[in-house]
Amino acid sequence: MKIALDVMGGDNAPKSNIDGAIEAIKELNVEIILLGDSAQIQEIMPKDEAVSSKMTVVHCDETITFDEKPVKAVRTKKKSSIVVGLNMLKNNEVDAFVSAGSTGAILAGGLFVVGRIKGIDRPALTGVFPNENGGSLIMDVGANADCKPKNLDEFAMMGSIYAQNILGRKNPKVALVNIGSEEGKGNELYKTAFELMKANADYNFVGNIEAREIPTSNVDVIVCDGFTGNIIIKLTEGIASRFFDMLKKVMFENIKTKFAALMLKKSLYNMKKELDADEQGGVPLLGIDGIIIKAHGSSKAKAIKNAIKQAVKFHDSNSLTTIKDYAKKHVNNDII
Amino acid sequence: MKIALDVMGGDNAPKSNIDGAIEAIKELNVEIILLGDSAQIQEIMPKDEAVSSKMTVVHCDETITFDEKPVKAVRTKKKSSIVVGLNMLKNNEVDAFVSAGSTGAILAGGLFVVGRIKGIDRPALTGVFPNENGGSLIMDVGANADCKPKNLDEFAMMGSIYAQNILGRKNPKVALVNIGSEEGKGNELYKTAFELMKANADYNFVGNIEAREIPTSNVDVIVCDGFTGNIIIKLTEGIASRFFDMLKKVMFENIKTKFAALMLKKSLYNMKKELDADEQGGVPLLGIDGIIIKAHGSSKAKAIKNAIKQAVKFHDSNSLTTIKDYAKKHVNNDII
Numbered sequence: 058m059k060i061a062l063d064v065m066g067g068d069n070a071p072k073s074n075i076d077g078a079i080e081a082i083k084e085l086n087v088e089i090i091l092l093g094d095s096a097q098i099q100e101i102m103p104k105d106e107a108v109s110s111k112m113t114v115v116h117c118d119e120t121i122t123f124d125e126k127p128v129k130a131v132r133t134k135k136k137s138s139i140v141v142g143l144n145m146l147k148n149n150e151v152d153a154f155v156s157a158g159s160t161g162a163i164l165a166g167g168l169f170v171v172g173r174i175k176g177i178d179r180p181a182l183t184g185v186f187p188n189e190n191g192g193s194l195i196m197d198v199g200a201n202a203d204c205k206p207k208n209l210d211e212f213a214m215m216g217s218i219y220a221q222n223i224l225g226r227k228n229p230k231v232a233l234v235n236i237g238s239e240e241g242k243g244n245e246l247y248k249t250a251f252e253l254m255k256a257n258a259d260y261n262f263v264g265n266i267e268a269r270e271i272p273t274s275n276v277d278v279i280v281c282d283g284f285t286g287n288i289i290i291k292l293t294e295g296i297a298s299r300f301f302d303m304l305k306k307v308m309f310e311n312i313k314t315k316f317a318a319l320m321l322k323k324s325l326y327n328m329k330k331e332l333d334a335d336e337q338g339g340v341p342l343l344g345i346d347g348i349i350i351k352a353h354g355s356s357k358a359k360a361i362k363n364a365i366k367q368a369v370k371f372h373d374s375n376s377l378t379t380i381k382d383y384a385k386k387h388v389n390n391d392i393i
Numbered sequence: 394m395k396i397a398l399d400v401m402g403g404d405n406a407p408k409s410n411i412d413g414a415i416e417a418i419k420e421l422n423v424e425i426i427l428l429g430d431s432a433q434i435q436e437i438m439p440k441d442e443a444v445s446s447k448m449t450v451v452h453c454d455e456t457i458t459f460d461e462k463p464v465k466a467v468r469t470k471k472k473s474s475i476v477v478g479l480n481m482l483k484n485n486e487v488d489a490f491v492s493a494g495s496t497g498a499i500l501a502g503g504l505f506v507v508g509r510i511k512g513i514d515r516p517a518l519t520g521v522f523p524n525e526n527g528g529s530l531i532m533d534v535g536a537n538a539d540c541k542p543k544n545l546d547e548f549a550m551m552g553s554i555y556a557q558n559i560l561g562r563k564n565p566k567v568a569l570v571n572i573g574s575e576e577g578k579g580n581e582l583y584k585t586a587f588e589l590m591k592a593n594a595d596y597n598f599v600g601n602i603e604a605r606e607i608p609t610s611n612v613d614v615i616v617c618d619g620f621t622g623n624i625i626i627k628l629t630e631g632i633a634s635r636f637f638d639m640l641k642k643v644m645f646e647n648i649k650t651k652f653a654a655l656m657l658k659k660s661l662y663n664m665k666k667e668l669d670a671d672e673q674g675g676v677p678l679l680g681i682d683g684i685i686i687k688a689h690g691s692s693k694a695k696a697i698k699n700a701i702k703q704a705v706k707f708h709d710s711n712s713l714t715t716i717k718d719y720a721k722k723h724v725n726n727d728i729i
Contacts, residue, residue, distance in 0.1 A: 188635075199572060202572060202578075202579055202580035202583075203580040203581055234624065236535060236538060236619075236620055236623040236624065236627075243538055243620065244538035244539040244618075244620045245539055247538075247620070267627055268623070268624040268625075268627035268628035268631060269627040269628065269630050269631040269634075270631060271628060271631055272628075272631045272632050272634075272635040273631070273635055282580075283572075284572055284579065284580045284583070284621070285620070285621065285624060287572040287604070288570065288572065288604040288621060288624060288625065289604075289624065289628060291572075291603055291604035291605040292604035292605065292607060292608075292625060292628055292629070293628070293632060294605050295604060295605040295606060295607055295608045295609070296608050296629060296632045296633070296636075297632070297636075298605075298608075299524075299608040299609055300632075300633075300636050303664050303667070304640075304664070307657060307660040307661060307663075307664055308657075310660055313656045314656060314657055314660055316653075316656065317652075317653035317654070317656040317657045318653070318657075320649050320650060320652065320653040321643060321644075321650055321653045321654075324643040324646050324650055325643060327643075328639050328640070328643055331639070
């Protein structure tokens with residue numbers, strides 16, 4: 058299997074990205090195309106022939122940064138690692154594209170360069186909400202600020218396929234974010250989406266989930282519009298960060314608390330790790346006609362390797378075909 | 394000033410509610426009408442003549458519980474403490490109504506019994522997001538699942554008046570929740586609301602606020618639709634609760650951590666208190682033609698007293714008239 062890796066994307070690029078590729082090659086049966094500045098890449102390339110023989114460098118002149126306007130960047134920077142990689146995916150030169158770069162640019166590129174799956178109205182950006190049950194997929198987390206009920210139904214189906222095939226969840230539980238747990242709650246969008254989801258026998262819809270329950274739920278896929286999903290993911294980051302800042306302040310209050318902090322150090326570190334999005338590897342862009350895995354911007358080598366591993370699982374499970382078949386069936390249903 | 398207090402509402406009713414009323418009478422220049430089961434109230438009534446002379450009991454046969462459908466409950470339970478209290482407010486027999494009871498019922502009753510301020514399209518339920526800067530008002534947190542841009546502009550104005558007059562904030566900063574900080578971000582509702590808010594010179598609009606920034610912001614009023622606001626408030630509760638559960642687990646891991654926990658106990662308690670909504674007193678229902686303060690369901694005596702105090706400040710500051718004047722001006726503008 059051939060994977061195109063954006064070596065320039067993310068806070069720790071290119072070093073961590075290349076290290077992640079090396080780890081992936083040692084562990085998995087993959088060939089990796091490294092996309093980025095060849096001079097920088099050559100400096101880090103491994104000496105080990107067994108590894109380097111499975112790596113190909115494709116020089117890219119340009120890089121899209123996090124602060125650029127995504128659509129404009131994708132349209133003008135044709136030689137950037139993101140656009141080059143997505144073109145390779147489009148032309149079947151690789152089986153998947155992995156990047157820790159600008160989410161907006163990857164999404165815009167996914168849409169303009171690779172294109173949607175026929176029958177899927179809007180692709181979704183997936184997030185992972187960390188919890189004790191291995192995390193819940195949450196989608197959409199920002200690809201679609203305005204959604205129609207149909208979109209939420211499609212997110213549910215795609216998320217269910219991904220949770221089952223790639224995350225190994227059996228008969229994944231799918232819930233709809235809402236402001237009450239009973240049927241009939243919510244705004245117009247969510248009321249209608251509930252009806253569609255309830256009527257859809259192709260996945261296991263378990264009803265509404267209130268935001269209060271998200272951190273402790275055992276639901277596999279949490280469905281919402283991209284505006285709401287983005288708020289949920291970012292608020293969670295903000296609160297977690299504030300909480301650890303407060304905790305730090307408490308720990309450094311005086312000699313006694315400093316001593317206590319020392320004794321708790323390891324356990325608190327584990328706690329922080331459980332809440333950390335970086336540990337989750339990457340998230341897929343679902344609804345695009347190709348395998349795209351977005352790794353977190355702060356990814357280190359391990360996270361990049363995990364993102365590559367997810368691309369392999371995605372590919373081997375044939376999930377893209379499953380989603381396409383579902384979409385085809387849906388389109389036919391819509392016509393009938 | 395006369396205040397109607399729902400003695401039956403909240404988890405600690407009627408004892409804490411009556412204790413809160415006693416504290417309020419000792420501290421403030423108020424007369425309090427206690428609404429509820431007179432037999433239960435008489436058992437708890439204070440012996441102190443100076444206090445009891447400022448209390449009047451109005452017996453109410455019925456109580457609306459948290460699990461009842463709000464609209465139906467308000468329509469059928471005419472003798473409940475909530476409906477009786479709101480009728481007294483409507484008929485100017487009292488200057489304000491305070492309750493720790495069902496939010497939905499208070500809102501429904503506010504609308505059906507007391508009614509909207511002329512010119513205000515939709516009243517808002519206000520929440521408080523706890524932070525280091527004394528908390529930010531957040532509105533709407535659930536009164537309106539579907540909003541129009543105009544509603545958000547009205548929430549902003551009413552929140553600004555409340556923050557200035559009752560919370561004592563100077564030239565209150567008003568922000569719009571959004572999925573990006575730049576202008577032009579968001580869904581259609583938020584894009585148009587931004588335009589209206591930017592053009593409104595009657596309050597100090599400081600632009601978009603991303604959810605990540607909410608826990609540490611120094612913004613006084615955070616504006617959003619009721620669906621989004623409800624998600625924000627409930628998710629925050631859920632995460633805070635999960636975090637303290639995790640922390641507890643860490644603390645009880647072994648002898649060493651238990652010892653550390655003992656040394657941190659007081660500081661952690663203060664930290665929890667800072668995040669606790671109960672400490673904030675009550676929140677107003679803005680846009681209703683009367684002063685209604687909703688105290689948290691878990692209110693103890695101090696919180697009830699603080700809610701009464703807020704009602705007094707609301708009354709003394711003449712803020713209802715300020716909101717009415719603003720609404721009148723707006724209606725005229727709309728006609729022109």
